Amino acid sequence: MENKQKTEGVKSNDCYKYVNRDLSWIEFNRRVLEEAQDPTAPLLERAKFLSIVSSNLDEFMSVRVAGILDQMKAGYHKKDFTGYTPSGLLKRLLKRANRMVADQYKAFRDLTRQLAREGIFFPSYDELNSTQQKEMDTYFHEIVFPVLTPMAVDQSRPFPLVHTQSNYLAVVLESCVPTDLRTYFAIVRVPHNLGRLVRVPVRTNSKKLEFIRMEELIKHHIESLFSGYKPIAVNGFRLTRNADLTLNEEGAEDLLEEIEKELKQRRWGAPVRLEVEKGIHPYALELLRDEFEIGEGCFEIDGPIDLTYLIKQLPQLVGGRAHLYYPVLEQVYAEEFEHTDDFFEVIRERDVLLYHPYECFDTVADFILQASDDPYVLAIKMTLYRVSGNSPLIGALARAAESGKQVTVVVELKARFDEERNIAWARKLEKAGCHVVYGLVGLKTHAKITLVVRQEQESLRRYVHVGTGNYNDNTAKLYTDVGLFTSHQVIGEDASALFNEMTGYSSPHDWQAFIVAPADMKTRLIELIEREGRHARAGKPARIVAKMNSLSNQEVVDALYEASQAGVKIDLIVRGVCVLRPGVADLSENITVRSIVDRFLEHSRLYWFENGGSPDVYLSSADWMTRNLTRRIELMCPVRDEELQQSVIHLLELCLQDNVKARFLQPGGNYIRAAENGPKVRSQFDAMNINRWKVRKREYTR
Known part of the structure; x- marks a missing residue:
């Protein structure tokens, strides 16, 4: 079932041994996008994945890309262990992110066409009939208009605070006075507390559902906000700011108060990304880019900016229509x-x-x-x-x-x-x-x-x-x-x-069962990996199966490479970021890396070390990332009961058998789908049958 991986063109030395963490994350978000593009998935589940692509990218920009920009501003130009300088990495990230966003909106347009076949429409104001327009006019003037605040930008009124990840309209105006030839500019915040979608009334007994986006409704009525001026362009935009907190924990007398103070500062974080509606007026675009000092981080969006409403609001408005969702999971009580x-x-x-x-x-x-x-x-x-x-x-x-x-x-x-x-x-x-x-x-x-x-x-x-x-x-x-x-x-x-x-102030403990970060987890992990290498060299059973969210610590990756060269069979199930390159000759020939992206977010961290035939099995809060191993209190707990160990092993084996939603990491950093050889195995759906993985436990007294 494992895909044969090509190793041509991949060097096994220096930075070529590793995939860059942030480029790997882009590949992960593309796998999420693939779920939105899956024609076999129910439509509103596909909408959910489109929304997740947006929210993932929001966090990535506000944290990871913001950190790269901070490095550049500080004059940091050194290469990381994957061979990238901050500026070189930023260019590649933005190029790939822009390409992914273009594909995301192509999928969005396809989705809206298919939703229309189900009787779910997103018309523009001009596509409404006269009765609907009258209803929407009333809604605007009674509900929306009192909430709106037009904010002019001129010499006496500086650019107002633009909140991070909020939708705005950029309005370019000209005076109705014929002798006044100046161009005017204002912004209007789209109210987030009224909902992004407004349901449009339809005929009684009609099964159709129609929704107009709030920004479209405001656009049509924009003249009501600027009497004496004529709007010549109204375009949406959205700003993402640096959202990483900078805490002085050592000097803080009260950590809670310090965090509250920093949360207030988050709204003033440095601009990182500017999203603008496709075809935005050049004057508006120039003003926005100058104000926010945005260079390459400007994304032109061919569709409604910010698709998170597809998960935040659309399912509640659509209601029933069970065929648009996955079947309800009937959870069982243990x-x-x-x-x-x-x-x-x-x-x-x-x-x-x-x-x-x-x-x-x-x-x-x-x-x-x-x-x-x-x-x-x-x-x-x-x-x-x-x-x-x-x-x-x-x-x-x-x-x-x-x-x-x-x-x-x-x-x-x-x-x-x-x-x-x-x-x-x-x-x-x-x-x-x-x-x-x-x-x-x-x-x-x-x-x-x-x-x-x-x-x-x-x-x-x-x-x-x-x-x-x-x-x-x-x-x-x-x-x-x-x-x-x-x-x-x-x-x-x-x-x-x-x-x-x-x-309290307890000294580091001599742990009997736990493995704890940051005290000794990285050291112990490397010891466990090295032990498998010794077993392999001695001809004893040696295997590692590890399931986690992300793998990015260089020392752990190097230990896995050495174990692979010693003959240890290593199967990694890594949902997101993975900097290890599998299948490289003389380096990682015995390592496979697969990612499973499906209905549920794969979040469990499970580790199985064969240990010469006496398996060690752990569950953990920790991924194999530097932050988890050095900057967090994390825990690995052994599963001691042999039958429960077998249950965990069965879970891992079920993931390894997946040939529907598993993608295999290639040496070049890209992913390909598992080959569907034999009966289809979809690990998440098969796990719904609890007998597939859970060993029935015997009664025993400790």
Whole structure:
């Protein structure tokens, strides 16, 4: 099933050993775009992927490209380990991004044609009949007009603040006074709080749905905002600013206040990208580029700027029409807990493995809820990185604290773009009496772990949940993640030590089971990889199967290259960025890299080392990226029960068998689809049959 990979033209030395991280990300977003182009996918699922391409690119521009521009402004011109200077990399990134955006809008136009066949239309104002136009006129004057604020730009009124990733209209005007030959300019912000799409009334009993975009409605009525002037051009534009926070954690007396201050500064971040409507008036374009000092980062958009409304609003407006979506996933409640009200009894007897979204997150939430109400529970400790807006966990933790339990929550305030929400949760938890800790200076807390300490007979017992994904009930329906419940004594002791390090002044722990970043994870990973190399040289079973979101750490990649040369068979399942070049002669002939992009976001980090026939299996919060290994608190937890190990191995093997949604990385950095040899295997859809991957666990007492 594996595709034969060509190695011609790829050198095995120096920078040619690696794919550039950011160019690899562009390839990842193109794989997302391919899902939007898939004619076999339901139409609104394709719309969702088009939206994700846009939101992904927004973040990439505001963080990664912004960082490259910062390097250039600082005069940094050195090549990175992949052989690129900042300026050289920027040119390639913008060229490829522009090409991808052009393909994205071609797919968008194709999608709108197909939606029209389903009775879903996006007419312009002029395409509406007279009755519809009258309705839209009324809506504009009663609802939209009072919200709009035209902002003129002239000598007495400097260019107003343009908010990042908000839609605006650039208006070029001329005076109605015949002797006034000057050209005037103004901008109008498209109100984001009224929705991007406005539903247009249709005939009673009609199955048609018609929507007009808010900016189109405003364009038609633009003269009502500028009496005495004649608009000669109205064009959309959108600005993306640098969104990376620059925190002085060492000098900050209160990290929460420091982050709140930086969030306010984010709106003033340096301009990074300017998106303009195709055919924009030259005068408007010149003014915008001069004001924002945008050079190559100007994208001309052949369609509606910003397609994120395709996921934010369109599905809610369309409603039913089940054939436009994938079939609803019937999540199951973990069978181990299905017929009991006592989570603690079950976990005392055996470890339990969960696979989301096929098994519902309610299981994890119910565990926390039981712990918060159990009179024998003395303490609950938990990390929170990204939490949903209405998380049931927050109320449970607050209730536990109010009942006198020791509740400690490590809240990561620096989780990018979730800072404001996490600040709100932190304050709510503190108000309820929880001990809220913001982690360690200079490190993000990315580990996903819960520890419950319970009084049982004459001793205390620790119950632990470790996961690969966030404690977020919303994303647990959309991401594939794995979680482990255990009361294993050694894991419990390590969990206590980890929380002590995060909340106190404990010295680095001598871990018995955990592998923890930044303390020793990179070192231990390289040791595990090197151990497989020794086994291969000795003729013992040697294999590595690793599933992660991204692989970009040079030292880990070099260790994988050495293991490959020693004869270790290495299968990497990397959803996003991968800087390793597989299939290169005398370097990585024994390595394959595949990416699976499908209905759910592949998010689990699972690692299997064959170890001479005595496998080591881990689940982890950490990708093999430099930031995870050196600048974050991360966790690798062993799966000790042999049957649960087999369940994880089955999951990995199912991914390796995928010949529908898997793409193989080629030595040159591009991806090709897996060859569909034999029966079709679509790992995500096949995993819905829980018997395909989950080994039925025997009863045992530790």
